[in-house]
Amino acid sequence: MMKMGAQTARALKGVRHNKLPHALALVTIGLVFLLAGAFLLLFVNVQSLLTAWKDNVRAIAYLEKADWDEAAIADILNAARQIEGVADVKFIPREQAIKDLGESLGAQAGLLKDLEENPLPDAIVVRVVAGPGTWERVEQVAKNLSGLDSVEDVEYGRAWVERFAGFLDIMTFIAVVFGALMAAAALSITAGTVRLTLYSHKDQIEIMRLVGATERFIWTPLFITTCLLGLFAGIFALTALFGVYWFVGARVESGPWVGDFALRFFSWPACAAGLVAAGLVGGLGCLLTYVQQAAGREE
Amino acid sequence: MSENSKDAIRLFGVTKTYGGQKALNNVDIAFYRGEFAFVTGPSGAGKSTLLRLLYLAADFTQGEILVLNRNVKRMGRSGLPMLRRKIGVVFQDFKLISSMSVFDNVALVLEVAGKDRKFIAKKVGHLLRSMGIEGKANALPQSLSGGEQQKVALARALCGDPEIILADEPTGSLDEDAASVVMNILLDYHARGATVLVATHDKNLIASAQKRVVTLVNGAVASDTGGP
Numbered sequence: 291m292m293k294m295g296a297q298t299a300r301a302l303k304g305v306r307h308n309k310l311p312h313a314l315a316l317v318t319i320g321l322v323f324l325l326a327g328a329f330l331l332l333f334v335n336v337q338s339l340l341t342a343w344k345d346n347v348r349a350i351a352y353l354e355k356a357d358w359d360e361a362a363i364a365d366i367l368n369a370a371r372q373i374e375g376v377a378d379v380k381f382i383p384r385e386q387a388i389k390d391l392g393e394s395l396g397a398q399a400g401l402l403k404d405l406e407e408n409p410l411p412d413a414i415v416v417r418v419v420a421g422p423g424t425w426e427r428v429e430q431v432a433k434n435l436s437g438l439d440s441v442e443d444v445e446y447g448r449a450w451v452e453r454f455a456g457f458l459d460i461m462t463f464i465a466v467v468f469g470a471l472m473a474a475a476a477l478s479i480t481a482g483t484v485r486l487t488l489y490s491h492k493d494q495i496e497i498m499r500l501v502g503a504t505e506r507f508i509w510t511p512l513f514i515t516t517c518l519l520g521l522f523a524g525i526f527a528l529t530a531l532f533g534v535y536w537f538v539g540a541r542v543e544s545g546p547w548v549g550d551f552a553l554r555f556f557s558w559p560a561c562a563a564g565l566v567a568a569g570l571v572g573g574l575g576c577l578l579t580y581v582q583q584a585a586g587r588e589e
Numbered sequence: 590m591s592e593n594s595k596d597a598i599r600l601f602g603v604t605k606t607y608g609g610q611k612a613l614n615n616v617d618i619a620f621y622r623g624e625f626a627f628v629t630g631p632s633g634a635g636k637s638t639l640l641r642l643l644y645l646a647a648d649f650t651q652g653e654i655l656v657l658n659r660n661v662k663r664m665g666r667s668g669l670p671m672l673r674r675k676i677g678v679v680f681q682d683f684k685l686i687s688s689m690s691v692f693d694n695v696a697l698v699l700e701v702a703g704k705d706r707k708f709i710a711k712k713v714g715h716l717l718r719s720m721g722i723e724g725k726a727n728a729l730p731q732s733l734s735g736g737e738q739q740k741v742a743l744a745r746a747l748c749g750d751p752e753i754i755l756a757d758e759p760t761g762s763l764d765e766d767a768a769s770v771v772m773n774i775l776l777d778y779h780a781r782g783a784t785v786l787v788a789t790h791d792k793n794l795i796a797s798a799q800k801r802v803v804t805l806v807n808g809a810v811a812s813d814t815g816g817p
C-alpha cells in the first residue's frame with residue numbers, strides 16, 4: 291500500500307501532464323459553484339433584510355406638548371408596556387429628537403439654527419414582538435397606544451413594507467425549491483465535468499490495469515485530484531463572490547429604510563463548510579464515475 | 590504436485606470468437622516453466638489473441654486456461670492484478686502512456702508493485718542503459734522513433750522480473766542489429782528462468798534462435814516443432 295504523500299504526488303503529476311482538461315474542469319466547476327454561491331448569498335441577504343424589517347417593526351407615539359416630569363414619563367412607559375404585543379419601549383425626549391435630526395441632516399444641520407424653538411414633540415418608541423402575525427399586531431398595538439391619554443398621534447410601519455414582507459414566506463419557499471434544483475444541477479454538472487476529466491485518463495487507466503495495478507492504486511490519486519479540483523473551484527468561486535460583495539457593499543448606503551440591516555457575507559465557518567463541501571462534491575464526481583465504470587466492466 | 594505444475598501456461602480446448610468469427614479455434618497447448626517458444630503464423634491467425642488471453646485482457650468463449658497454475662476464469666478481482674505482475678507483456682501496439690515520460694512508463698510497473706523509489710531509479714536506469722535509450726528517459730513516448738518506443742515497451746515488460754514474458758512482435762519496428770540485441774535480451778531472461786513467448790512473423794529471428802515454434806493458422810495450431 292502506498293503512502294498518502296506518494297499518492298498525492300502521483301495525483302499532481304497527472305494534473306501536470308494533463309493541464310488543459312483539468313484547467314477546463316476547474317473553470318467549469320468554479321463557475322457552477324460561483325452561480326450557486328451567488329444565489330445563496332443573495333438569498334441570505336434578502337432574508338436578513340426582511341428579517342431586519344420585521345424585527346424592527348416599531349410604532350412611534352408622539353406625546354402631547356407638555357413638560358412631562360419623570361414620574362409622568364414612567365407612567366406612560368408603564369402603560370405602553372402593558373399593551374399586548376409590545377416587546378420594549380423607549381422614551382425619546384424632544385431634545386434627543388432634534389439632535390438626531392441634526393445628525394441625519396449632516397452638512398445641512400445649520401438649517402435647524404434658524405428655528406426659534408424645537409418643533410418636535412416628546413415621543414415613545416415601541417418595538418413590537420417579532421414573529422408571525424407581526425403586521426396585525428403592530429396595528430393593534432398602535433390602536434391601543436392612541437387610546438392612552440397623553441398620546442397625541444401614532445405612526446407605524448409603512449404599507450409597502452407590509453406588502454413586501456407578506457411575500458417572505460412565499461419567497462422562502464421558492465428559494466428552497468430553486469436552491470435544491472441549483473444544488474442538484476451543480477452536483478451533476480460537477481460530476482459530468484469530473485467524468486470528462488477522468489476520460490482523459492481512460493487509456494492510461496487501462497494500461498495501468500494491464501501491468502497489474504489494483505483499482506485502489508489507480509483511483510486513489512484520481513480521487514485526490516478531483517477533491518482538489520472541487521476545493522480549488524470552491525476557493526475561486528468564494529474569492530470571486532467576496533469581490534462582488536465588497537464591490538456592492540461599498541455602494542449600498544445604510545439608511546433608515548434598511549433598519550438594522552447590513553449587507554452580509556458568509557461567516558467564516560460557513561465559508562469553511564462550503565469549501566469542504568466543494569471538495570466533497572469533486573470527490574463524489576470521481577466516486578460516481580468509478581461506480582459507473584465498475585458496473586460497466588462487470589457486464 | 591500435479592502433473593501441470595511444471596507448466597507455466599496450459600490451454601484446454603480454448604475457443605475465442607469475435608462476433609461469430611473464430612480468432613482461436615479449440616486450441617490445446619502447453620508451455621513449461623522456463624521454456625522459450627515462438628508463436629508464428631500469417632496475419633490474422635490469432636497470435637495476438639492467444640497472448641491477450643494469457644494476460645487476461647479478454648474473455649474467451651470456450652475451454653479453460655491455466656497460468657502459473659491458476660485457473661484464469663476463477664481469478665478474483667484482487668487475484669488478477671497479482672497475476673499480471675508476474676507477466677511482462679510487450680504489446681504489439683506498445684501501449685505506452687503518452688502523458689508520462691519514458692522513465693515513468695517503465696517505473697510504473699515497479700510503483701504498482703509497491704517498490705521504493707531508490708530501487709525503482711536504479712532498476713529502471715539500468716534497463717534503459719542496457720537498451721541504449723537512457724538518453725530518452727525524460728522524453729515523452731510520442732517523441733521517440735518506433736524502434737525506440739519498442740525498446741521502452743520491452744524495458745517495461747522486463748523491469749518487474751516477470752516469471753512469464755509475452756512479447757508480441759517485439760522486433761517489428763527494429764532493424765536487424767537492434768532486433769538481435771532485443772533477441773539476446775530475451776534469451777538472457779530465458780536463461781535466468783523466465784518463460785518467454787514471442788509472437789512474430791520474422792523468419793530470420795525464428796531461424797536464428799533454434800527454439801520451439803508453434804504455428805497458428807486460422808486460429809488453430811497447424812504445427813508445433815522443436816519442442817521438448
Ligand SMILES: Nc1ncnc2c1ncn2[C@@H]1O[C@H](COP(=O)(O)OP(=O)(O)OP(=O)(O)O)[C@@H](O)[C@H]1O
Pocket residue numbers: 607611612630631632633634635636637638639681
Ligand atoms: N478486438 C477485436 N474485435 C474483433 N475482431 C478481432 C479483435 N481482435 C482480433 N480480432 C480478429 O481476430 C483475428 C485474429 O487476430 P489477431 O490480432 O490475434 O491476429 P495476429 O495473428 O496477431 O495478426 P498480426 O500478425 O497481424 O498481428 C483476426 O481476424 C482479427 O480480425
Ligand SMILES: [Mg+2]
Pocket residue numbers: 636637638681757
Ligand atoms: Mg498480432
